[in-house]
Amino acid sequence: MARLAALNLIEDVMGKGLPLQESIARSREYDALDARDRRFCRRIISLTLRHHGEASAILAPHLNRPPKGKNRKAGFVLMMAVTEMIMGGGEPHAVVDQSVRLVKAVELAHLGGLTNAVLRKIAAEAETLKARPADAWANLPTWLARAIRADWPDQADAVAASLMMTPPLDLSLKNTGGDNTRHWAEQLGGTPLPNGSIRLTEGHVPALPGYDDGAWWVQDAAASLPARLMGDIAGKRVADICAAPGGKTAQLCAAGADVTAIDVSANRLERLNENMARLGFSPQIVVADATRWRPDTKFDAIMIDAPCSATGTIRRRPDILCHDNAPDFASLRQVQSGLLAAAADLVRPGGVVIFATCSLLKREGEGIITKAPETLRPMPFTEAELNLGFRADTSAGGHALRLMPNALRLDSTADMPQGNDGFFISRFERAAE
DSSP states (O other): OHHHHHHHHHIIIIIHOOOHHHHHHTOHHHHTSOHHHHHHHHHHHHHHHHTHHHHHHHHGGGOSSOOOGGGHHHHHHHHHHHIIIIISOOOHHHHHHHHHHHHHHTTOGGGHHHHHHHHHHHHHTHHHHHHSOOOGGGGSOHHHHHHHHHHOTTTHHHHHHHTTSOOOEEEEESSOSHHHHHHHHHHHTOEEOTTSOEEESOOOGGGSTTTTTTOEEEOOTGGGHHHHTTOOOTTOEEEEETOTTOHHHHHHHHTTOEEEEEESOHHHHHHHHHHHHHHTOOOEEEESOTTTOOOSSOEEEEEEEOOOOOGGGTTTOGGGGGOOSOOOHHHHHHHHHHHHHHHHHHEEEEEEEEEEEOOSOGGGTHHHHTTOOTTEEEOOOOTTTTTTTBOOEEEGGGTEEEEOTTOBOOOTTSSSOOOOOOEEEEEEEEOOO
16 A cells, blocks of 8 residues: 555656645545555655656666556556665565556556566666665756756765755754753654754654654754844744744744744645644734735844745655756746845844745855845854854855755764755845935
8 A cells, every 4th residue: 555655646746747745745545554654655755756867777778668658657666666676775576576566556467577577687686786876966857957066066966965865854842952952852762963953863753752742843954044043033023934834933933032924825824823833832824925915013033934946955855856847947036036125124124134045056045145135234144153063154245154965063973864954044134224
């Protein structure tokens, strides 16, 4: 059942171009799985999407032509099997057997023989194939490969390789502090990170200690940095623009701010509302386009986590690797610039604006802030503020921060997943009128 659910979700992404999270949310097959089978299903999906290019190269010598039309599903079965055997360490005989069963289960029994023959040949070469150097570039769509090489020529190989990494499960605590952090690290079997988060290798989130009590929320370590760089916001009015699903809203509430969470999507804000209820926070929630919405009173600070290509989150969203067509960067830049301009109107003189994107691409970070409104003055980060456990590259006079996927300072020998999401963060102060 788990393999069938994985196959149908992979077909949604690779065959129909649908976002993975959207497909999972509406998949009855996935919803019917128990926690163990869900983890297996997600693992197979992630392996296949993350390594689909390498898998295709392995399959190519054994197929005169890939299955097409109604038979295309068998091609996805083969791809799943290759990634499970070679990249996932699956037992070859079991993988071959289960793959043949799966082909028959989706009414492609006439391709059972082909599936068996191809996978047995690959199984015979498994140890040799495992020993080959990984080729991360084979899995990147052309538009992304070109952008990474253009933006980061000196570290392009490292960036591409980082996108193939298995993501950890990072948790932000509602109440931070040494004793509380140590307590929850022990309760969860995790590792405290320099920024105060706790890192787990994996886990079924709703079943973890502290979930029902609202003691923490899921948030990549790098994603926690923008709110930390806002300064002391206790008692201040803060707007979180593009707030859903609510990780930064939760941080702002935990810091004692009077928070207004704004998002254009009512559905996404429903999820934010559910998360806030579990955590015991009560921000004001507004369904609105922040580029047009204007309240009666200006805010002391604005957080903008702008829509973007999300290329910094590919470890968690490997379906992005299967998008052959580039995002509409012109439209995204228009939205990003529009939100920054809106923030200049929404914040009071002397107030702080944080602009962030979870993108690895300069056109969605460095290229946006060069066109910031003149009323937003650069507000450089201090050395003390940057001492949060990251190797951060500062630019643009010290008020812009680039977090590459290896920015988190961790012991490379530690027995836990390395890396972090890629982020761009900049800070401004509203000039006096």
